[in-house]
Amino acid sequence: MPSLPHAQGLYDPAHEHDACGVAFVATMRGKPGRDIVDAALTVLENLDHRGAVGAETTTGDGAGLLSQMPHKLMAKVFTPLLPAGATMPEPGHYAVGLAFLPQGAHAAAAAMDGVDQIVAEEGLKVLAWRDLPIKPEPIGPTAKANMPTMRQVLITDPAGQLAGIDLDRRAYRVKKRALNQWDTYFCSLSARTLVYKGMLTTAQLEPFFPDLSDPDYETAIALVHSRFSTNTFPSWPLAQPFSHLAHNGEINTVMGNRNWLSARAGQMESDLIGAIAPLRPICAPGESDSASFNSVLELLHLAGRSMPHAMLMMIPQAWENNTEMDQSIRDFYEYHDTVQEAWDGPAAMAFTDGTLVGATLDRNGLRPGRYWVTKDGLVVMASEAGVLDIPQDQVVRKGRLEPGRMFLVDTAAGRIVENHEVKLALAARQPYGEWVKQYTVRLDELPPREHVDYSFESVVRRQLMFGYSDEELRLILSPMALTAAEPIGSMGNDTPLAVLSDRPRLLFDYFNQLFAQVTNPPLDAIREEMVTSLATAIGPMPNLLAEDPEHARKLVLPFPVLDNESLAKIMRIARYKQRSGGFTSITIRGLYRVAGGGAALKARLDEICQEVDQAVAEGTSFIILSDRESNADLAPIPSLLLVGAVHHHLLRNRTRTQIGLVVEAGDVREVHHVALLTGYGAAAINPYLAMESVEKLARQGDLGDISEAKA
Numbered sequence: 001m002p003s004l005p006h007a008q009g010l011y012d013p014a015h016e017h018d019a020c021g022v023a024f025v026a027t028m029r030g031k032p033g034r035d036i037v038d039a040a041l042t043v044l045e046n047l048d049h050r051g052a053v054g055a056e057t058t059t060g061d062g063a064g065l066l067s068q069m070p071h072k073l074m075a076k077v078f079t080p081l082l083p084a085g086a087t088m089p090e091p092g093h094y095a096v097g098l099a100f101l102p103q104g105a106h107a108a109a110a111a112m113d114g115v116d117q118i119v120a121e122e123g124l125k126v127l128a129w130r131d132l133p134i135k136p137e138p139i140g141p142t143a144k145a146n147m148p149t150m151r152q153v154l155i156t157d158p159a160g161q162l163a164g165i166d167l168d169r170r171a172y173r174v175k176k177r178a179l180n181q182w183d184t185y186f187c188s189l190s191a192r193t194l195v196y197k198g199m200l201t202t203a204q205l206e207p208f209f210p211d212l213s214d215p216d217y218e219t220a221i222a223l224v225h226s227r228f229s230t231n232t233f234p235s236w237p238l239a240q241p242f243s244h245l246a247h248n249g250e251i252n253t254v255m256g257n258r259n260w261l262s263a264r265a266g267q268m269e270s271d272l273i274g275a276i277a278p279l280r281p282i283c284a285p286g287e288s289d290s291a292s293f294n295s296v297l298e299l300l301h302l303a304g305r306s307m308p309h310a311m312l313m314m315i316p317q318a319w320e321n322n323t324e325m326d327q328s329i330r331d332f333y334e335y336h337d338t339v340q341e342a343w344d345g346p347a348a349m350a351f352t353d354g355t356l357v358g359a360t361l362d363r364n365g366l367r368p369g370r371y372w373v374t375k376d377g378l379v380v381m382a383s384e385a386g387v388l389d390i391p392q393d394q395v396v397r398k399g400r401l402e403p404g405r406m407f408l409v410d411t412a413a414g415r416i417v418e419n420h421e422v423k424l425a426l427a428a429r430q431p432y433g434e435w436v437k438q439y440t441v442r443l444d445e446l447p448p449r450e451h452v453d454y455s456f457e458s459v460v461r462r463q464l465m466f467g468y469s470d471e472e473l474r475l476i477l478s479p480m481a482l483t484a485a486e487p488i489g490s491m492g493n494d495t496p497l498a499v500l501s502d503r504p505r506l507l508f509d510y511f512n513q514l515f516a517q518v519t520n521p522p523l524d525a526i527r528e529e530m531v532t533s534l535a536t537a538i539g540p541m542p543n544l545l546a547e548d549p550e551h552a553r554k555l556v557l558p559f560p561v562l563d564n565e566s567l568a569k570i571m572r573i574a575r576y577k578q579r580s581g582g583f584t585s586i587t588i589r590g591l592y593r594v595a596g597g598g599a600a601l602k603a604r605l606d607e608i609c610q611e612v613d614q615a616v617a618e619g620t621s622f623i624i625l626s627d628r629e630s631n632a633d634l635a636p637i638p639s640l641l642l643v644g645a646v647h648h649h650l651l652r653n654r655t656r657t658q659i660g661l662v663v664e665a666g667d668v669r670e671v672h673h674v675a676l677l678t679g680y681g682a683a684a685i686n687p688y689l690a691m692e693s694v695e696k697l698a699r700q701g702d703l704g705d706i707s708e709a710k711a
Helices: 034-046 071-081 105-121 141-145 165-182 254-267 289-302 307-314 327-337 419-427 432-439 456-465 470-483 564-571 573-579 594-617 639-652 671-679 688-699
Strands: 021-027 063-068 094-101 125-131 149-156 185-190 193-198 221-226 245-249 347-352 356-361 370-374 378-382 395-400 406-410 415-417 536-538 555-557 585-589 591-593 622-626 634-636 660-664 684-686
Touching: 021 034, 021 245, 021 347, 021 356, 034 063, 034 221, 034 378, 071 094, 071 125, 071 149, 094 105, 094 165, 094 193, 105 125, 105 149, 105 165, 149 165, 165 185, 165 289, 185 193, 221 245, 221 347, 245 289, 254 289, 254 639, 289 307, 307 327, 307 347, 307 356, 307 406, 307 419, 327 419, 327 432, 406 419, 456 688, 470 688, 564 573, 564 585, 564 622, 564 660, 564 684, 564 688, 585 594, 591 594, 594 622, 594 639, 622 639, 639 660, 639 671, 671 684
Parallel strands: 585 622, 622 660, 660 684
Antiparallel strands: 021 221, 021 378, 063 193, 063 221, 094 149, 094 185, 125 149, 245 347, 347 356, 356 406, 370 378, 370 395, 406 415, 536 555, 591 634
């Protein structure tokens, strides 16, 4: 996909983010019209200040329009290009897509031939390629230099059996394979929708694409986007809208979301879409966070879920601490929390499948959205007020998007579907509550384990083993034990960076925290308790694309940090019989013979990966990677190295989602350590030596009158 520069010097494309303006215009009158396109283009120009340009004011970060398939226009422009004797198919029985082909006549022709072959292999037929009329004169030199070769393609099912979303599913295969095999990016390839977009300013979009000025361009839905690619390089493919979506904000969890999607790839199957392997990767390299979100949304939708269903899976409402929510909706969210993790904002998302069009905010609601409904059925939603001049006496309803709530318009039925109605209907699709009740096991429900007190000498010996310092006990562990909060220092850190230090350092010290790029305040888990939760569900992850009760077979932990008794429950979970959920666990020791040095460490990691493979083959639910029982001969493997080695070994074998990883580690004593282990694949962490050290401090009276258990 023609996109961003390669990593070079201090630039890394992995750090790209964007924040933009988004809007849609739709009508509930029951028929498409040219007026919707005109209104959307006006809205887009009024969102110009939300986009950006560089030093070249004629090179924009991106602008685009997504609409229903304009059949009258497509029939007019493609009919002269059809083979002799062929006629334009009926609406829904053909797919059209705007292809960004490689630059250069020879490369573009080769890519078109490659796409023709892929279309034939997928059982479809190319009826015509169209040289898309464009007027590039007004755009800047940078945009021109990066401009792909643009063509539109018309494809259909020669058997005449596929139409609508069924044709879209087959066209999706063509689109993904064309990108993977021929570096050809389709803005959209659909029987239901059509996208025009590019590395343009909002005012350039319509003149650049003359199709957008054609009187026969009619639609009932038009979704527009003005891009501001903060601290990034703009590109033609990353302009929005995408095939189903336009986004204002950023996905701060995108790295984890992409990684877990990749981990699930080996388990993905879909009778509706067909073999997934030729379509991987689902999230292409170089995609922005918004593009990745669209890729997964499209996959979930085409695999059988409605657009609102897929959106609520990916951006769930804050349900965990909402006591006023209907139980059936809570059950819906709780079940889907076991299916996949949330894609967390800040995010204002506008979306469409060609009939339904809507918008939603993330659970925090940190991006704006306003909507208006007029007497004649016009609906306008945008990032701000004032994008379209609407006489106030024509407005019958207006409001704002709210955190976790969905605003949805059904253009076929000619009505607004209320948030509660959408969610009640989705919650009634399956017995989600019964699935959760039957298959989900909660750690708190398991019988308590006896607390083990370790001797003073045992704790000191292991503190020496793991390199604890008096400063860590006083300035890190003691404040956490006294205040239940992460310690904060005001004087900064004057120790050398680990990579430049001449002293032995923990592996954790070589990593720094990832921060959000733009204007996102840090979350406060106490003051924002309603919208935050640290509960986690661990266990095997079945096929993401199937709505299966087995997804709910998870062990729910209220907190990712486990005390020793909680870990003991997991270690012995198979002994609880009726309450075990069928889970089993195994403990694998992360120890190596210190006399063998680095070679022995590497050999032991290879052995551990073999032990993990055997556990997976035997159907084990949880693997506990432990560095307990270290001594003068057996040294602990750094827990981050241990988790990373196992996690990536399982990813390479495509078995990562069949197992849950829990870590029992003596080297963990800071919040940063826990965050790193979580980021590298651990579902839960037991920092046993930190826990035992705090007990020792309390026993000695170093924590005042705080009890050992409370500390």
